[in-house]
Amino acid sequence: MLRPVVVGLDGSPESLAAAEWAAGEALRRGLPLRLVHAWVGLSSETSQLPELQTPRYWARRILRGAMDQLNERHPQVYLSAEQVARPAVDALVEAAAESELLVLGSRAFSGFGGYMAGSVALSTVARATRPVVLVRADRTPEDEHLPDAAGLPSERAPYRDVVAGVDVSHPCEEVLAFAFESAAVRNAPLRVVHTWHVPFAAPAAAATMTATAQRAAERALAEELRPWREKFPNVQVRTLVENGRPAQRLLQCAQDAGLLVVGRKVRPARLGTHTGPVTHAAMHHVRCPVAVVPHI
Known part of the structure; x- marks a missing residue:
């Protein structure tokens, strides 16, 4: 079974640039592409809390929007998506273990905001057992x-x-x-x-x-x-x-x-x-x- 290229999404410009790069890499290597969005608030244990409904809506939109864009630009790539109710680092490290490579968005040293921009990306790189590729927001194909x-x-x-x-x-x-x-x-x-x-x-x-x-x-x-x-x-x-x-x-x-x-x-x-x-x-x-x- 082919290992997929996995990309972590959080809706930031960095993660969308990472998704674009990951789609190109999946096409070059002849591999499927898997999109992963991780957030503890997706857990069914807190599903009735009204304050979580709006974040959940945006979480779904993050994946839908990325999938629509990638399907349009890279129709040859087999694409799947998953929302994971776990802390981001744990989910990404686990996804990386089953991948050919993991792709994350990354900001410059002084950047802030977006869970891929700092501590999550660094912690994921430090724990992953497969290659991790970091992509800046301003990178284009x-x-x-x-x-x-x-x-x-x-x-x-x-x-x-x-x-x-x-x-x-x-x-x-x-x-x-x-x-x-x-x-x-x-x-x-x-x-x-x-x-x-x-x-x-x-x-x-x-x-x-x-x-x-x-x-x-x-x-x-x-x-x-x-x-x-x-x-x-x-x-x-x-x-x-x-x-x-x-x-x-x-x-x-x-x-x-x-x-x-x-x-x-x-x-x-x-x-x-x-x-x-x-x-x-x-x-x-x-x-x-x-x-x-x-x-x-």
Whole structure:
């Protein structure tokens, strides 16, 4: 059975942009699309409270409106929708576990409002066991593509690069699998970025240490990519390996990307939910859609 692409809806512009992106991704991957709206107030235990009737009406309209819009724009996509009477994070994490990927709306670091804009999105990303893609409200389908011959946004132009940030000192198979698959379904180039850092050293030794570390990092990345290049021979791959600050360099590389793919190390429950500094920076500051892929 095919795993669906799942999108969380709350009626905000961010979540509607996420639904549009999710429909396009479902079409690219040949998967069904499932819309989920979660709210505790949907519970039948409080069904007779008159103060909940208006919110319930708007909850139904959120799904109906999104379904009508997506059916009109993407009639080829098999679409379903569900209202869940549970806290949003719990419902989304559970939906993600049964999905190919989960798509959520996201605002910039300073944004407020809409349950996908802040704590719910962050908590869902930190707990999900499947990839989660965060989409900004101002993203359009044309933004994933290069400008056309006239310099105008166009869905008929080639896709922008998929950019993946990897750390070869830790397992990154899941991140590379998602990045290569995303590039393949778009027929887009893939840029793989690995940034390393040499501790402070005396000037006399710094140049030698830097050159040695650079060669080692390049060899390690080449070995990590070898099986994926063989599995996806049609994906054009470029690599960037350099000394520097990982978060800063990755944000720079993602400025003209169509999709950024980063990893999140799965931690034992007793250690709490964390995303790591590089992924945290990407989630808050990158303008293109950001895919956060959990890995061991």
